[in-house]
Amino acid sequence: MELKVLLRSFFHDLLFPEQKCLLCEKPIARHTTDVSHHLSQMKDICMTCKEQMEIPPFPYCHHCHKPLDHVASTKINQSSDPYLCLDCQYQSNHTIVMNRSAVLYNEFMKDSIALYKYRGKESLSIVFSRLLKLAYDQYYQNVSIDVITYVPLHPNRLQERSFNQAEQLAMGLSRMIGIPVVNSLERVKETHKQSKSGKWERFSEIENAFQVKEQIIGQIQGKTILMIDDIYTTGATLNECAKVLAHSGASKVYTLTLARA
Numbered sequence: 001m002e003l004k005v006l007l008r009s010f011f012h013d014l015l016f017p018e019q020k021c022l023l024c025e026k027p028i029a030r031h032t033t034d035v036s037h038h039l040s041q042m043k044d045i046c047m048t049c050k051e052q053m054e055i056p057p058f059p060y061c062h063h064c065h066k067p068l069d070h071v072a073s074t075k076i077n078q079s080s081d082p083y084l085c086l087d088c089q090y091q092s093n094h095t096i097v098m099n100r101s102a103v104l105y106n107e108f109m110k111d112s113i114a115l116y117k118y119r120g121k122e123s124l125s126i127v128f129s130r131l132l133k134l135a136y137d138q139y140y141q142n143v144s145i146d147v148i149t150y151v152p153l154h155p156n157r158l159q160e161r162s163f164n165q166a167e168q169l170a171m172g173l174s175r176m177i178g179i180p181v182v183n184s185l186e187r188v189k190e191t192h193k194q195s196k197s198g199k200w201e202r203f204s205e206i207e208n209a210f211q212v213k214e215q216i217i218g219q220i221q222g223k224t225i226l227m228i229d230d231i232y233t234t235g236a237t238l239n240e241c242a243k244v245l246a247h248s249g250a251s252k253v254y255t256l257t258l259a260r261a
């Protein structure tokens with residue numbers, strides 16, 4: 001190739017760098033029509049990836065953000081809120097005020113989160129924190145949150161993985177919305193990695209797995225807390241964390257998770 005041509009392409013690339021998708025690393029085509037929902041604000045994610053991210057569609061459970069098939073058709077009694085899923089109707093002693101999730105835990109998110117958590121692609125935390133920020137803007141604008149906290153890993157798990165995904169996401173969100181993060185909890189009981197146990201066994205398995213760090217009690221007493229985690233499955237873990245926070249004097253605990261299973 002001629003030197004002139006080489007130089008021209010070098011300066012062209014320097015001036016107009018090809019933007020790559022933060023998720024799949026493929027070049028982002030310019031001037032394409034975008035998806036209509038609020039993920040369109042994520043300019044550094046390609047269309048193909050964006051189209052595979054699903055925002056929990058309406059109607060959804062007011063409490064846990066699970067998409068509902070039919071409003072009201074599954075009420076356990078006349079007085080039940082038609083916008084509560086069956087789990088939330090049966091289990092009415094929630095400590096969590098409500099959960100909201102940025103996207104659904106579909107195959108695409110499963111692969112992306114696995115890449116992040118188990119294969120150490122930490123750069124994905126930028127994308128995921130931004131997804132949390134969009135969900136925060138959508139669902140928590142009118143809630144006055146005092147502090148952010150996150151679900152801790154057991155020290156053994158932390159050592160094996162080298163970072164806590166929930167902590168990274170909480171930090172990322174905190175930088176964008178200016179609400180401080182408090183490292184409030186420690187995991188004192190190890191639980192199974194991929195729990196094969198049923199929904200209700202999961203609740204008893206996780207019992208007493210967390211403790212509030214004594215030195216931070218003053219920072220959570222009387223406070224409204226937003227707790228962060230990557231995936232909401234049964235809600236057992238988040239609910240247990242919320243319980244110990246409430247025991248130590250937290251006023252209200254809301255949760256925001258990246259993906260809703």
Ligand SMILES: [Zn+2]
Binds near residue numbers: 022023
């Ligand atoms: Zn992509």
Ligand SMILES: [Zn+2]
Binds near residue numbers: 062064087
């Ligand atoms: Zn629910």
